[in-house]
Structure formats: C-alpha cells, structure tokens
Amino acid sequence: MKRISSPHTGSIGAFRRGPRRALALVGTLGVSAFVTSCASGAELDTMKPKGPTADDLHNLIVPVFIVAGVVLALVIGGTILMIRKFGVKEYTEVDFPEQIHGNTRLEIGWTIVPAMILAVVAVFTVSVLQTQNKYHKDQALSVVVVGQQWWWEYRYYDGGFDPAKNYDLGIDVRLNEIQNHKGKTEKHPVIVTATQLVVPVGTEIDLYITSRDVNHSHWIPALNGKRDAIPGRIQPWKIEADDPGVYFGQCTEFCGLSHSRMRMQVVAMTDADFQTWWAQQKAPATATTPEGQAWLDQQKAITAGTFNSKVDPSKVLAAPTASAADRGMAIFRGQCTRCHLATGINEDIYTGEAQQVSKAAPNLTHFSSRTTYAGGIFNLYNPDGTVNRPQLEAWLRNPPKEKPAYAVGERGMPNLQLSEPQINDLVEYLLSTGTKPAAEIITKTEVE
Numbered sequence: 001m002k003r004i005s006s007p008h009t010g011s012i013g014a015f016r017r018g019p020r021r022a023l024a025l026v027g028t029l030g031v032s033a034f035v036t037s038c039a040s041g042a043e044l045d046t047m048k049p050k051g052p053t054a055d056d057l058h059n060l061i062v063p064v065f066i067v068a069g070v071v072l073a074l075v076i077g078g079t080i081l082m083i084r085k086f087g088v089k090e091y092t093e094v095d096f097p098e099q100i101h102g103n104t105r106l107e108i109g110w111t112i113v114p115a116m117i118l119a120v121v122a123v124f125t126v127s128v129l130q131t132q133n134k135y136h137k138d139q140a141l142s143v144v145v146v147g148q149q150w151w152w153e154y155r156y157y158d159g160g161f162d163p164a165k166n167y168d169l170g171i172d173v174r175l176n177e178i179q180n181h182k183g184k185t186e187k188h189p190v191i192v193t194a195t196q197l198v199v200p201v202g203t204e205i206d207l208y209i210t211s212r213d214v215n216h217s218h219w220i221p222a223l224n225g226k227r228d229a230i231p232g233r234i235q236p237w238k239i240e241a242d243d244p245g246v247y248f249g250q251c252t253e254f255c256g257l258s259h260s261r262m263r264m265q266v267v268a269m270t271d272a273d274f275q276t277w278w279a280q281q282k283a284p285a286t287a288t289t290p291e292g293q294a295w296l297d298q299q300k301a302i303t304a305g306t307f308n309s310k311v312d313p314s315k316v317l318a319a320p321t322a323s324a325a326d327r328g329m330a331i332f333r334g335q336c337t338r339c340h341l342a343t344g345i346n347e348d349i350y351t352g353e354a355q356q357v358s359k360a361a362p363n364l365t366h367f368s369s370r371t372t373y374a375g376g377i378f379n380l381y382n383p384d385g386t387v388n389r390p391q392l393e394a395w396l397r398n399p400p401k402e403k404p405a406y407a408v409g410e411r412g413m414p415n416l417q418l419s420e421p422q423i424n425d426l427v428e429y430l431l432s433t434g435t436k437p438a439a440e441i442i443t444k445t446e447v448e
C-alpha cells in the first residue's frame with residue numbers, strides 16, 4: 001500500500017474542516033441578510049404590496065420563493081449528506097472511491113425535474129406579465145414619467161396619452177428628430193410636476209416611462225415592480241394604490257453621480273382630494289398683488305407685441321417692489337426662465353429648451369404644493385408644517401453643494417451667484433406658488 005505524500009494528507013485535512021467553516025459563513029451571511037431585509041418600517045419593501053398590481057407580483061414571488069427554498073434545502077441537504085456519507089477521512093489509495101462515468105437514469109432525472117419546475121413557474125410568470133402589460137389605451141388619466149439626471153418628471157394628460165397616436169415634444173426634444181411622428185397628433189400635458197406622483201386611490205393609472213438622458217428605472221415597490229426608463233423608448237407600466245397614503249420609490253438603474261438622490265413618492269388621495277389637487281394644479285400661477293400682476297401682464301404684452309415700450313415709455317411699469325413674493329417673481333422671470341417653466345409667470349418667454357443637456361428642468365408652476373424637492377432628498381416643510389427655509393435658501397445659494405451634480409456640464413442646477421436679498425425674495429416667491437399640502441402628507445412624505 002503506497003501512501004500519498006504527506007503534503008496531500010495535510011491539505012485534505014484542511015479541506016475536511018472547510019465545509020464546516022463554509023457552512024458557518026453561509027449561515028451567518030444568510031441570517032444577517034434575512035434580519036436586515038426584515039427591517040421594520042423600511043420604505044422600499046417589495047414584500048408589502050399596497051395595491052392590486054403589486055399583489056399580482058407578490059402572489060407570484062411567494063410561491064416561487066417557496067419552491068426555490070425547497071430546491072435549495074434539497075441541494076444543500078444532499079450535499080451535506082454526500083460529504084458525510086462518502087467523504088474520506090484519511091486519503092489513501094484504498095479509500096479512493098470507485099470512479100463512475102455517466103448514469104443515464106440520474107441524468108435524465110435531473111434534467112426533466114428542473115425543466116418541469118421551470119415550466120410551471122413560466123406558466124404563472126407569463127400570465128402575470130400579460131396582465132401587467134395590458135393597459136387601457138383610452139384611459140382618462142395617463143401619466144408620462146420622464147427620468148432625468150437626477151429627478152423624475154410627471155406629465156399628466158387630460159383624456160389620456162397613447163404613444164401609438166400621440167407624441168409630445170416635451171418628452172425628449174431629440175427623440176422628435178429621430179422618431180417618425182407621421183399620423184400622430186401632438187399632445188401637451190395639462191399638468192407637469194416633479195418627484196411626487198399624485199394619484200387617486202382605487203384607480204389603475206397608466207404610466208408611460210421614458211428618459212431624457214441615460215437609462216433610469218422607475219420603482220415604487222409597494223405599488224409595482226421596476227420598469228426601465230430608456231431614452232427614445234416609451235414603456236407602458238401601471239400602478240394602483242388601495243388606500244390613501246404615501247409610497248416611496250427610488251431610481252434603480254445606476255445613472256451617474258447622484259443616482260442615490262433620485263427618489264420619488266406616490267401620494268395616493270381619495271377621489272375628492274384628487275379632484276381638488278387636479279383643479280389647483282391646472283390653474284396657472286399668478287402674482288400675489290395687483291401691482292405684481294399688472295407688471296406681469298405688461299411684460300407679457302411686451303413679449304406678445306401688443307404693447308410697445310418704446311412708443312409709450314411713460315407707461316412702462318417698474319418691477320414690483322412692495323411684495324417680496326412679487327419681487328421674487330420678477331427675478332424668477334429674469335434669472336430662471338432659461339431653465340424653469342412656471343405657467344402663468346413665464347410661458348411667454350420660456351423656449352422649452354432649458355440650458356441643460358436634457359433640455360429640461362423641473363416645472364415650478366406650483367412648486368410649494370410639493371413637499372420634497374431636488375429628487376426627493378429635501379423637505380420643503382418641517383413636520384410641524386412650518387417651512388424649512390434654511391434648506392431652500394441653501395439650495396438657491398449653491399445647488400451643487402447641496403446635491404452633487406455636473407452642473408458645469410449642464411446636468412443639474414448651477415450656482416447662480418444670487419445675492420442674499422434675491423434669495424430671500426425668490427424663497428417668498430417659490431412659497432407663494434401652490435397650496436400647502438395637508439399636514440398628513442407633509443409628515444408622511446418627510447425624508448430624513
């Protein structure tokens with residue numbers, strides 16, 4: 001009997017201790033993964049569906065996980081059993097196991113069984129996919145969701161939006177150049193907002209998801225799975241919330257520097273509250289005093305050519321001075337129009353081609369009716385309902401400091417070197433643009 005040289009024996013000995021250590025490691029990792037995934041109050045929890053579309057997914061995930069768990073237990077259990085039963089203690093030539101090549105019955109068995117399991121899973125998966133992909137073409141309310149570095153835009157269409165029949169230049173200016181719009185009618189959204197998607201409860205909402213720059217992915221775990229936002233493509237998706245409340249989301253496709261700061265929230269309201277919200281959002285913004293409104297109206301008349309300031313210089317109104325909000329409105333028209341649209345305030349001079357790589361910046365028409373901004377990372381209101389002024393001022397003072405962005409490369413809001421009085425007036429203006437949301441929404445949308 002010839003013993004295999006001792007170094008081998010040594011390494012076999014180490015290998016024998018290996019499985020136990022490996023098991024301990026796998027066990028620890030598994031338990032910690034399980035414990036952390038069960039964090040209570042986690043905002044992004046796939047396992048807690050809050051609407052029928054998410055239920056569909058959940059009802060698929062759970063049985064598949066159970067089957068996968070059983071398979072995992074069998075495989076791990078079998079492996080441990082084999083090691084126990086057939087593992088050699090002292091490696092000698094005598095112990096060398098008989099070498100078998102091929103076992104037709106076994107091989108057919110382990111091909112057919114997994115194939116059957118996968119076939120069953122496929123039947124359920126395909127049927128869920130089909131329900132998920134069925135969407136109403138003539139839905140009363142459709143929302144086009146546009147991902148952009150690093151925030152989400154929501155465009156609401158009255159009477160629905162159907163990518164097969166409609167096109168919208170605002171979705172992607174460059175897309176229009178490459179896509180054939182023949183036979184399609186141009187359609188404009190009635191409401192454009194950012195970060196917070198407001199929906200009525202108990203209604204299936206058709207979403208059409210796209211992007212203006214790079215790939216993003218829209219994900220509101222409580223309401224449905226992920227859907228990629230791809231430039232040049234419009235992907236249908238849907239969500240539905242059973243109860244009023246706030247459902248958190250996050251971009252889940254790595255999209256650059258501030259990817260983790262590209263968050264969003266669905267705010268689901270009762271039908272009556274949604275109707276109120278809808279009416280408020282559709283109305284254009286106005287100045288806060290008659291003095292401001294007169295100046296604004298005259299500015300628009302100058303743009304329209306119905307008032308010639310050179311002909312009537314004595315009738316030219318000075319920019320409003322009395323109200324800080326109206327002073328801010330005037331600054332806004334001058335400094336912010338090259339990027340931001342606020343319907344009622346600057347649509348006459350806004351070109352629709354913001355100085356951004358993407359050609360768009362958040363619509364600020366009713367900014368203060370949202371509770372979070374800049375990709376859902378800042379709170380506009382404190383939990384007690386007061387305004388979080390220092391944060392908004394800091395944002396206007398130096399946006400790239402508050403949220404990393406390639407602002408010099410026109411991928412975020414640049415530092416506009418505003419003076420402190422300007423910042424003060426702009427904050428007053430921004431706060432005058434919308435109805436403050438209900439206290440409950442303010443506390444529920446609060447981000448840390």
Ligand code: HEC
Nearest residue numbers: 149150151194335336339355361362373374375412413426
């Ligand atoms: C060069 C383009 C540009 C200019 C000019 C500009 N902004 Fe912005 N602004 C942006 C971009 C882009 C964002 C989105 C930044 C993000 O979330 O990453 C933004 C975000 C904002 C937000 C947060 C909106 C939201 O809902 O998330 C406010 C408020 C804002 N800007 C105010 C202003 C004001 C006031 C001015 C004028 C003094 C101004 N901006 C000028 C590009 C611009």
Ligand SMILES: [Cu+2]
Nearest residue numbers: 216251255262
């Ligand atoms: Cu993204």
